[in-house]
Amino acid sequence: MTAHRFLPSGPLTGRIRVPGDKSISHRAIMLGALAVGETRISGLLEGEDVLATAAAMRAMGAAVDRSDDGTWLVRGVGVGGLLQPAGALDMGNSGTSTRLLMGLLASHAITAVFTGDASLSRRPMGRVIDPLSEIGATFTPSPGGTLPLMMEGAETPVPITYRLPVASAQVKSAILLAGLNTPGITTVIEPVPTRDHSERMLKGFGADIEVEEVGGERHIRLRGEADLKPQTLTVPGDPSSAAFFAVAASIVPGSDLVIENVGLNPTRDGIYRVLEQMGANIERLETREVGGEPVADVRVRHASLTGIDVDPAVAPSMIDEFPVLFVAAALANGTTRTSGLEELRVKESDRLTAMADALRLIGANVEEAEDGLTIHGTGGATLPGGGPVATQLDHRIAMSMAVAGCVSENGVEVDSAEPIATSFPGFLDLLKEAAS
Numbered sequence: 092m093t094a095h096r097f098l099p100s101g102p103l104t105g106r107i108r109v110p111g112d113k114s115i116s117h118r119a120i121m122l123g124a125l126a127v128g129e130t131r132i133s134g135l136l137e138g139e140d141v142l143a144t145a146a147a148m149r150a151m152g153a154a155v156d157r158s159d160d161g162t163w164l165v166r167g168v169g170v171g172g173l174l175q176p177a178g179a180l181d182m183g184n185s186g187t188s189t190r191l192l193m194g195l196l197a198s199h200a201i202t203a204v205f206t207g208d209a210s211l212s213r214r215p216m217g218r219v220i221d222p223l224s225e226i227g228a229t230f231t232p233s234p235g236g237t238l239p240l241m242m243e244g245a246e247t248p249v250p251i252t253y254r255l256p257v258a259s260a261q262v263k264s265a266i267l268l269a270g271l272n273t274p275g276i277t278t279v280i281e282p283v284p285t286r287d288h289s290e291r292m293l294k295g296f297g298a299d300i301e302v303e304e305v306g307g308e309r310h311i312r313l314r315g316e317a318d319l320k321p322q323t324l325t326v327p328g329d330p331s332s333a334a335f336f337a338v339a340a341s342i343v344p345g346s347d348l349v350i351e352n353v354g355l356n357p358t359r360d361g362i363y364r365v366l367e368q369m370g371a372n373i374e375r376l377e378t379r380e381v382g383g384e385p386v387a388d389v390r391v392r393h394a395s396l397t398g399i400d401v402d403p404a405v406a407p408s409m410i411d412e413f414p415v416l417f418v419a420a421a422l423a424n425g426t427t428r429t430s431g432l433e434e435l436r437v438k439e440s441d442r443l444t445a446m447a448d449a450l451r452l453i454g455a456n457v458e459e460a461e462d463g464l465t466i467h468g469t470g471g472a473t474l475p476g477g478g479p480v481a482t483q484l485d486h487r488i489a490m491s492m493a494v495a496g497c498v499s500e501n502g503v504e505v506d507s508a509e510p511i512a513t514s515f516p517g518f519l520d521l522l523k524e525a526a527s
């Protein structure tokens with residue numbers, strides 16, 4: 092690990108583009124690998140997490156290649172056609188690869204071993220093991236229900252109806268992907284809506300899927316054993332990656348930045364709505380549709396932010412953006428209170444403790460509760476800075492500290508900037524470009 096210091100920054104200006112959406116990129120490779128024929132993907136995120144998914148699909152028989160113009164070509168094996176991988180599937184830092192692939196494999200009669208880094212090996216897998224066991228797969232996880240884990244897919248998978256006990260798009264998607272090679276109808280009931288990229292993309296690939304609102308809940312039904320048709324698709328820019336720049340431009344005086352081509356699916360855009368509630372100056376320009384997803388260019392100008400009580404109902408639509416929201420709150424006028432965020436404790440790190448410790452270390456005023464943080468902002472004054480902050484193999488802690496560094500007296504040091512490559516290769520250069 093090499094320590095890295097994020098320096099104070101001048102205004103962020105001009106026009107930038109962030110890499111492709113991580114969630115959509117994983118799904119595009121997985122569904123492409125199950126279609127019969129060639130899927131072409133442009134704008135794919137080439138971060139470590141997505142490359143872990145690509146490597147796993149290759150190990151199970153699909154051809155996944157980058158062509159010289161940056162388009163990715165996936166030649167699929169057909170639903171039910173995945174092959175027994177020869178070695179363990181190394182998932183690196185990626186919870187999405189792990190949980191979605193466990194689902195995909197659960198209805199294939201193959202045995203697989205999943206391994207991951209120290210962060211991923213602490214994360215709970217029981218939430219997917221439970222429903223996938225009902226489908227007929229069997230699991231031998233490490234003590235505590237974690238990786239390394241061995242699974243045997245079902246010889247004769249059975250369709251289930253499953254009500255999600257946690258608001259998790261990964262659990263929903265794992266069940267739907269298992270349903271693809273299961274006879275009959277697999278149903279997921281979602282009391283609280285989570286990102287719906289799987290549903291949208293399954294429809295795009297020709298799956299027999301329908302979504303119905305019943306008494307405020309979403310019922311998602313998928314009929315299995317249908318062929319998927321290869322697609323040509325474009326991945327929009329990642330709203331979670333863009334959020335680091337939206338917050339930086341909001342809190343660095345003089346900023347006026349356009350982030351082009353940002354995916355603004357309503358199940359993902361909570362951070363932009365919450366920043367606006369705090370007084371941020373955000374415009375959505377050229378609103379359009381890319382690859383079945385709403386997209387806009389997002390213009391963000393510096394504004395004086397005010398602390399708010401964040402409605403816990405918004406959490407699923409910005410679940411990955413709380414670390415950087417906490418940085419915005421640390422610079423706001425008054426107090427920001429968050430609650431209902433227990434899920435943040437089982438992300439790439441315990442993001443409540445990691446961010447409370449990090450922000451205190453660089454001079455912010457933060458109280459930690461079991462389910463959220465309360466942050467008393469500086470009213471726009473710079474934070475002292477310092478460090479070194481322990482990023483705990485968590486890309487979003489590292490990038491949030493980069494944003495905090497922009498508004499610090501002395502810069503913010505992290506123990507390592509390497510985790511950033513999991514979701515946002517090129518982040519440091521882009522930040523320099525926007526601030527120069």
Ligand code: S3P
Pocket residue numbers: 113114115187258259260261262264286410411
């Ligand atoms: C993701 C779902 C979310 C999110 C993760 C990506 C996905 O996780 O935090 O970064 O692509 O489905 P949960 O399903 O655990 O909420």
